[in-house]
Amino acid sequence: MASVVDLLCNERALIARGDVVVGLDEVGRGSLAGPLVVGAVTLSVVKDPPEGLDDSKALSSRQREALVPDLERWCDEWSLGWVSAEEIDEWGLAMALSVAATRALDGLTRSPSFALVDGPHNFLRAPREVSFGVDAPPAGYADLAHTTIVKGDSVSAVIAAASVVAKVRRDQYMRELHAQCPLYEWESNKGYGSAAHLTALRALGPSIHHRRSWKLPN
Numbered sequence: 001m002a003s004v005v006d007l008l009c010n011e012r013a014l015i016a017r018g019d020v021v022v023g024l025d026e027v028g029r030g031s032l033a034g035p036l037v038v039g040a041v042t043l044s045v046v047k048d049p050p051e052g053l054d055d056s057k058a059l060s061s062r063q064r065e066a067l068v069p070d071l072e073r074w075c076d077e078w079s080l081g082w083v084s085a086e087e088i089d090e091w092g093l094a095m096a097l098s099v100a101a102t103r104a105l106d107g108l109t110r111s112p113s114f115a116l117v118d119g120p121h122n123f124l125r126a127p128r129e130v131s132f133g134v135d136a137p138p139a140g141y142a143d144l145a146h147t148t149i150v151k152g153d154s155v156s157a158v159i160a161a162a163s164v165v166a167k168v169r170r171d172q173y174m175r176e177l178h179a180q181c182p183l184y185e186w187e188s189n190k191g192y193g194s195a196a197h198l199t200a201l202r203a204l205g206p207s208i209h210h211r212r213s214w215k216l217p218n
Contacts, residue, residue, distance in 0.1 A: 007053065007157040010147065012046055014114050020044045020076070022112035023158025024101055026123070027056070027166040029093065032201070033184065033210045034174050034191035035082045036096055038123075039166030040104035041158045042076040042112050049161070050074055055153040056163040064168050071161045078165050079107030089213040095136045098126030105141050114145045118152040118159045181207050 014021045021043050028036040050070035052063060059067070072078065081103030088096040101124050105112070117123065125142045152159040171190055178187035183204060185196045191209075201210075201217050210216060 006155060007049055007160065008046060010116055010149065010156050011043055011158060015044060015046050019114040020110060020112045021114050021116060021158055022105065022108070023116045023118075023152075023156055023160070023162045024104065024124075025056075025118040025153055025159050025163040025166060026097060026100065027163065027170045028191065029097065031191035031211075032193050032197065032214060032216060033085060033186065033207065034177060035084050035170065036088060036093075036100050037166045037170045038081045038097070038100040038104045039078065039162030039164075040081070040101070040108060040112075041071070041078045041161040041165065042108060042110065043074075043158050044076050047074065049157040053157060053160050053164070055151070055160055056167040058154070059164070061171065064164050067164055068168055071165060075158070075161055076110065077108055078161070079104050080166055080169055081105070081107065085209055085211045088211050091136045092213075094123070094126045097123045098139055099136055102137065102140055105144075112144070115141075115147075116152060116156050116159050117146055117148045118156075118163070120148055120150050122146050122148055177209055181209065 011021050023041045024038060026036060026038045028034060050067055052067060056064055081100040083096040083100045124139060124144060149156055153163040174186045174190040184200045189197045198217050206212055206216055
């Protein structure tokens with residue numbers, strides 16, 4: 001029971017005062033290819049999270065996938081915000097992360113009143129600026145009340161849930177991209193810099209799904 005109390009220690013007080021709490025976490029920040037995805041999971045009633053919920057990186061692929069149906073029943077709702085490799089190249093990573101978070105919140109049917117954001121920075125507030133001649137969409141949630149939590153996916157239920165849902169859906173998408181570009185072995189590395197992926201990049205160069213603004217091996 002102690003682990004459940006720990007996972008809800010941030011949510012409990014916020015919900016008690018009437019907040020609809022959203023947890024935000026990203027997947028794919030350090031990938032060389034594929035999208036960046038931000039998960040958003042909301043909760044307005046305190047209830048025990050599914051057994052086994054943890055930081056998505058601490059769970060196996062099978063454990064994450066098995067958790068999703070339970071998470072969908074547990075939370076109020078969830079949404080994902082996606083930015084493509086091309087958009088990351090156009091806007092830069094910080095702005096692209098903010099756009100992905102904005103898109104995730106836009107996908108919710110009920111607006112949250114408080115955000116728990118994984119990491120040291122509130123990426124909903126990334127500055128909008130012209131980058132490579134392209135303006136990013138406006139930051140519609142820059143003023144949303146929030147708390148940033150370093151390693152929040154291990155201490156907050158809604159952040160952990162967001163990390164799991166985002167990781168599962170992004171992994172599924174990278175397996176689909178693997179069918180288009182099998183030599184990069186995205187089915188196993190999910191776009192990250194594994195030895196096989198780096199070897200393929202040196203031999204083939206980047207695909208349309210790579211982040212070309214990044215320092216890729218050649």
